[in-house]
Structures are given as C-alpha cells and as structure tokens.
Amino acid sequence: MSQQPLRLHLPDFVDERRMTPYQFRVVALCGLVMFIDGFDTQAISYMAPHIADEWGLSRNALGPMFSAALVGLMVGYMALSPLSDRFGHKRLVVAATAVFGLTTLGALWAGNVTELVVLRFVTGMGLGAAAPSAVALTGEFSPKRLRATFVLAIYCGFSVGFVVAGLAAGWLIEDHGWRSLLWAGAAAPIVLIPFLVRWLPESPVFMIRRNVAPERVYAVFRRIDGTLPPSLPGQTEPVFSVEENDSGQRTAFSSLFTRKWLWGTVLLWLVFMINLAEFYALQSWLPSIMTDLGHPMNVVVAATTLTTVGGIAAAFVTGPSMDRLGPYRTLAVLYLVGFGCLALTGVAFHAPLWVLLTANFFAGCCVSGGQKSLIALAAVFYPAPMRSTGVGWALGVGRVGGILGPILVGAALTLNWSPSAVFYAMAVPMLAAGVTVALLGMRYGPSRQGADRTDPAPDTEAPSLSHGAGPAVGQGPSV
Incomplete structure (x- = not known):
C-alpha cells in the first residue's frame, strides 16, 4: 500500500510555525x-543646492530633479x-x-540637468519596482501573527535611510563634494546585490504557481522547518498548495477589480491618497511655515526631523497592535488620534516651543507612522498572489495625493490662510481616513471571514495550484 504524499499549504505552513533565522x-x-x-x-x-551652485542653475531649475524620481517611483509602483x-x-x-x-552611479557623469533628470527618472523606476516585492516577500515569509510588525519594520528601514542620508550629506558633501553622496548611494546597492542573489529566496508561492x-520548492519549506525529512524515499513527491486570489486564472492586476476585491481596493487607494497628501504636505511646508514664523534653522530642522522620528517610533506600537488587536481597528484609531x-499642532503655533515640538512629534506618529501602518495593512489585506501588485498600485495611486497635498497647502497659504488654519484643515482628511479604514474593517475584517465562506462562489472556480494531486485551498483576505 502506497504512502500518502506530504501535503504542504501556504500560508498555513508559515503561520503555524515560529520564525526561524532563515x-x-x-x-x-x-x-x-x-x-x-x-x-x-x-x-x-x-545635493540639489550644491548642484545648482556648480552648474549655475536657478532654484526653479531644481524642481524637475526632485519630481523626476517621484514620477519614476509612480511608474515603478x-x-x-x-x-x-x-x-x-x-x-x-x-x-x-x-x-x-547603476543609474545612481551614472549620475556621477551627468553633465547637464536633462541627463540628470533622465537618470533620476530611471532611478525612481527601480526604487518603485523594488519596494512592493520587498514588502511581498516579507509578508510571505512572516506568520500572520507577526506580518504587520515585520512589514512595518522594513518600512522603518526606508525612514532610517532618510535620516542617514542627512547624516552622510553633512559628513561627505562639505569635504568631498556632492558627488561623494552619489558614490555612497551607488556603492550600497551594488555591494548588496551579491548578497541578494545568494541569500534572498524566491517566493515559494510564485514557484508553486x-x-x-x-x-527546489521543498528546499525552501525545509529551511523554514528543519524537522521536515531531507528526502522522501518511498513516497510520491510532496503536494504543494497555495492561498488563491479567488479569481481563477486572472492576473494579479485584474484580480484587484473582481467582485470580491474591488470595494476594498478602491477604499485602500482613497486612504493611501489621503495619507500621502498629508505626509508630503507636512514634509514640504512645515520648514517654510516654521521659518516664516521666525524660528531659527536649528529649530526648523528639529521640528521637521521629529515628524520622521515620530513615524519610526509609532511603528513600535502600531505593528504589534495590528498583529494582536487587528489592523483595521489599530489604523482607524491612529488616524482618529x-x-x-494635527488640530493640536494648529493650536501649538501660539504656544511655547516645547509644546509645538511635542505636537510635531505626535503629528509625525500619526501621519508618517500611519503611512507605514497603511502599507502593512495592504500587505495583510491582499493574499500572496496579489500582494506585490496590490501594494504597488496602492502606492502608485497614492502618489496622486502626494502631488495634490503640497499644492493645496501652497494655495491656502497664498490665500493668506494662517498656519493654524492650514493645520485645522489638514486634520479633517485624517478623520475621513479613519472612517474609511473602519468601513474596510466592517467589510473585510475578521468578523466577516466566516460570512465570506458562505458568499456566492467567485467568478471562476480556482484551479489546483499544486505539484501532484490535491486541490489548492482558497481563502479570503489574510487578516
């Protein structure tokens, strides 16, 4: 009598085990x-001010250099x-x-603005392509109980990169020129590539599909759980199955717009646009507002830095909270706070400096921290086959808000709105974001998972995605 094949299902295999060094x-x-x-x-x-001085450019000419990478990011996403x-x-x-x-390295030899803008655009495309897949791999190799925490952790790496860029600029540019920062920015990814090739595994979900x-697939499973036998003599090959996206043979992109996912996708995009509008408006205009109010540069830098530090600090609270109390409840509360x-920041412009700086820190906790938490929500909202595309498109569409936010705040200041009035107005979209996340939770949260099992069948029946016999198991949003 033949032995039954070993059946291994994702994400249950990862969810049921402890994290390993691998x-x-x-x-x-x-x-x-x-x-x-x-x-x-x-x-x-x-680098931009030093480039402008060396090339004899006006400050207005720097705009395309800034926007080129942001447009490239959107294309990449x-x-x-x-x-x-x-x-x-x-x-x-x-x-x-x-x-x-390589494009950062190539920028070392750029001789004019046009060349630099093109290189920055391509650099942005690369940056935008890498981030969603990094989020997807992190989510796939993390158990559900820790998924939000680890996605938040890697996005803190993004914020730490912001801080280190400032420290490196202060150390390198004055003594070695602005190109030295490009050398550092190019060397780091080029040095990292051999480690990625050697040590970063391919997505097991992708390999199964x-x-x-x-x-090769079984080798990844064994690295996660060393108690699995090194080989399976006398047995048929193992059966692998994965969480389906409830849309049959559709691509990951088209799956975003199926009956099951359309409502959630649209609401996620709305929250991404609101949060990125708030983030870029805060980062773009807070230094100018503080300067216009007569604060010295060290205070302006401290206030702006505190918003970034607040976002990193928030991740230590929101990540575990999302995993233990639920992502929707945590993020909705964060936006309501x-x-x-933000309203308190508007009041604090007329308060002692320590009150204003404290308000800046907590505003950063909610705006910058909210953005990181929102990416974690997207990572647990979409199943593995859709995760990279879902996160990438949410970030890309959210850039529309990132573009509009600074423009709207600039228009308000041009109309002689006071800084307090601007921040009172900025507080309102955060309330809308909190309500939207709460609606997402009502539709896709844990209380709906049992009901989803009785929902009508998806548009097409999900095929088996396994080696050997055995059906793939379809699931709803992994939250």
Whole structure:
C-alpha cells in the first residue's frame, strides 16, 4: 500500500510555525533594500543646492530633479511591480536594485540637468519596482501573527535611510563634494546585490504557481522547518498548495477589480491618497511655515526631523497592535488620534516651543507612522498572489495625493490662510481616513471571514495550484 504524499499549504505552513533565522534573514535583506531606497530618495534633496551652485542653475531649475524620481517611483509602483507575477519577487528585487544602483552611479557623469533628470527618472523606476516585492516577500515569509510588525519594520528601514542620508550629506558633501553622496548611494546597492542573489529566496508561492521543480520548492519549506525529512524515499513527491486570489486564472492586476476585491481596493487607494497628501504636505511646508514664523534653522530642522522620528517610533506600537488587536481597528484609531494631533499642532503655533515640538512629534506618529501602518495593512489585506501588485498600485495611486497635498497647502497659504488654519484643515482628511479604514474593517475584517465562506462562489472556480494531486485551498483576505 502506497504512502500518502506530504501535503504542504501556504500560508498555513508559515503561520503555524515560529520564525526561524532563515526567515529573519529574508526580512533583514528586504529591510536593507528599503533602507537604500530611502537613502537614495532623500539624498538628492541635500545635493540639489550644491548642484545648482556648480552648474549655475536657478532654484526653479531644481524642481524637475526632485519630481523626476517621484514620477519614476509612480511608474515603478504601477507598471513594473506587476512584473513579479511573471518573473518572481526575487528577480524583480535584484534587477530593480541593480537598476537604481547603476543609474545612481551614472549620475556621477551627468553633465547637464536633462541627463540628470533622465537618470533620476530611471532611478525612481527601480526604487518603485523594488519596494512592493520587498514588502511581498516579507509578508510571505512572516506568520500572520507577526506580518504587520515585520512589514512595518522594513518600512522603518526606508525612514532610517532618510535620516542617514542627512547624516552622510553633512559628513561627505562639505569635504568631498556632492558627488561623494552619489558614490555612497551607488556603492550600497551594488555591494548588496551579491548578497541578494545568494541569500534572498524566491517566493515559494510564485514557484508553486509556476510549477518549479518540487525539490527546489521543498528546499525552501525545509529551511523554514528543519524537522521536515531531507528526502522522501518511498513516497510520491510532496503536494504543494497555495492561498488563491479567488479569481481563477486572472492576473494579479485584474484580480484587484473582481467582485470580491474591488470595494476594498478602491477604499485602500482613497486612504493611501489621503495619507500621502498629508505626509508630503507636512514634509514640504512645515520648514517654510516654521521659518516664516521666525524660528531659527536649528529649530526648523528639529521640528521637521521629529515628524520622521515620530513615524519610526509609532511603528513600535502600531505593528504589534495590528498583529494582536487587528489592523483595521489599530489604523482607524491612529488616524482618529491624528485628527486631534494635527488640530493640536494648529493650536501649538501660539504656544511655547516645547509644546509645538511635542505636537510635531505626535503629528509625525500619526501621519508618517500611519503611512507605514497603511502599507502593512495592504500587505495583510491582499493574499500572496496579489500582494506585490496590490501594494504597488496602492502606492502608485497614492502618489496622486502626494502631488495634490503640497499644492493645496501652497494655495491656502497664498490665500493668506494662517498656519493654524492650514493645520485645522489638514486634520479633517485624517478623520475621513479613519472612517474609511473602519468601513474596510466592517467589510473585510475578521468578523466577516466566516460570512465570506458562505458568499456566492467567485467568478471562476480556482484551479489546483499544486505539484501532484490535491486541490489548492482558497481563502479570503489574510487578516
């Protein structure tokens, strides 16, 4: 009598086990990618004034250099991140890291604004392509009970990259010129690539869906759980199955707009636009507002830095809270608190300095921390086959808010709104974001999972995605 094949299902296999050093290494590598991403994104802000002085440019000419990378990010998020569905997350992370490393290196020899803008655009594309796949791999190798925490952790790497870019700029540019910061920004990803090739695994979900050789897939499972037998003599090959996206043979992108996911996708995009509008408005205009109020530069820098530090600090609270109390409840409460904190900042402009700086810190906790938490929510909202595309498109569409936010605040200041009035107005969208996340929780939260099992069948029946016999198990949002 033949033995039954070993059946291994994702994400249950990961969810039911403790984290291993192998999984921590995957998270650490993805965090390093995000760190370099943040460093490269922010470094241009410190180089720009020195580029303008050397090339004899007006300050207005710097605008295209800033926006080129942001437009490239949007293209990377929306057009390139879905390529992971065809080529795999590892290949996309490695290729994207190589692209933004080499284009940053190429910027060393840029001789005019046009060349630099083109290189910054391509750099942004690489940065935008790498981030969603790094998030997806982190989510796939993290158990559900810790998924939000680890996604938040790697996105803290992005914020730390912002901070380190400033420290490196202060150390390098004065003594070695602005090109020295490009050398650092190019060397880091190029040095990281061999480690990614050697140590970053391919997504097991991708390998199962692509019918990769069973021994390669099984090797990844064994690295997660060393108690599995090294081989299976006398047995048929193991049966692998994965969480389906409830949309049959559709691509990950088209799955975002099926009956099950459309409502959630639209609401997520709305919250991403609100949060990024708040984030870029805060980062863009707070220094100018503080300067116009007569504060010295060291206070302006401290106030702006505190918003970033607040976002990092918030992650230590919101990540575990999202995993233990639920992502929707945690994020809705964070946005509602953000409503109060932004309004408090408006009041604090007329208060002692320590009150204003404290308000800046807590506003950053809710705005910058909310953005990181929102990415974690997207990572647990979408199942693994859709995760990279879902996160990438949410970030890409959210950039529309990132563009509009600073424009709207600038228009308000042009109309002679006071700083307090501006921040009172900025508080209102945070309230809307909190309500929207609460609606998402009502539709897709844990209380709905049991009801979803009785919902009508999806548009097409999900096929088996396994090696050997055995059906793939379909599930709803993994939250």
